[in-house]
Amino acid sequence: MSSGRSRFPGPDRFEYLQTLVTEFQDTDSPDAREQILANLANFSYDPKNIEDLQRLQVTELFLDMLTEESENLVEFGIGGLCNLSADRGCRDQILQSGRRPGDGLPVQPARGDGASARLRNLALVFLEDCCTRAQVERAEREGQSHSALGIPLPDD
Known part of the structure; x- marks a missing residue:
């Protein structure tokens, strides 16, 4: 394989991603x-895969x-x-996700001693990427233990 070329170029990439989604469902x-x-979360990191992942409704899969x-x-x-x-x-699709504005994304409440540090860190990254500081601050002022998106905020 030459450098700079994907192992799964063009249509082959779509078929591979489609196979992953099908296997996950089955x-x-x-x-x-x-x-x-x-694997799907890792593939979602590469902008070359975004269009294929959207066609395969992987955003909805991650939301589920x-x-x-x-x-x-x-x-x-x-x-992801x-x-x-x-x-x-x-x-935009993640933020809208078929819900009323302000309802947030559904996340199961943490079990046991609370969410793991990895989950808290991932939630923080998502908040920083997708929400304004004002949105996060508004949720904190409202006394919620979660963000404007319903994702738990890490403890300070």
Whole structure:
């Protein structure tokens, strides 16, 4: 393979991503679901994949993961959303996500001793990328334990 060329160029890339999405939807194995979602989150980091991921409705897949019981699925979902939020169109889609303004994104409440440091850090990155400081401050003033998007803020 020559340098600068993707392992999955053009249509092959789309087919590969489509295979990942299909496998994620079809598998019952929790470990396989986590691995596939982690791969999709990694692919969402590359701007070359944005259009294909949008066509495959991966943004909605990541959004759906925010209400999962598995902390890993939530983490990979947030990671994928953070990666996609670099694209203005994806960011707008994430923020709107079919909900009324101000309702926020659904995230399962933290269990046990609270959300992991990784989840808090990912949520913070998402907030910094997608929300104005005024939006975050407004949510804090309203006494909510979550951000304007419904994602827990890290403890200061």
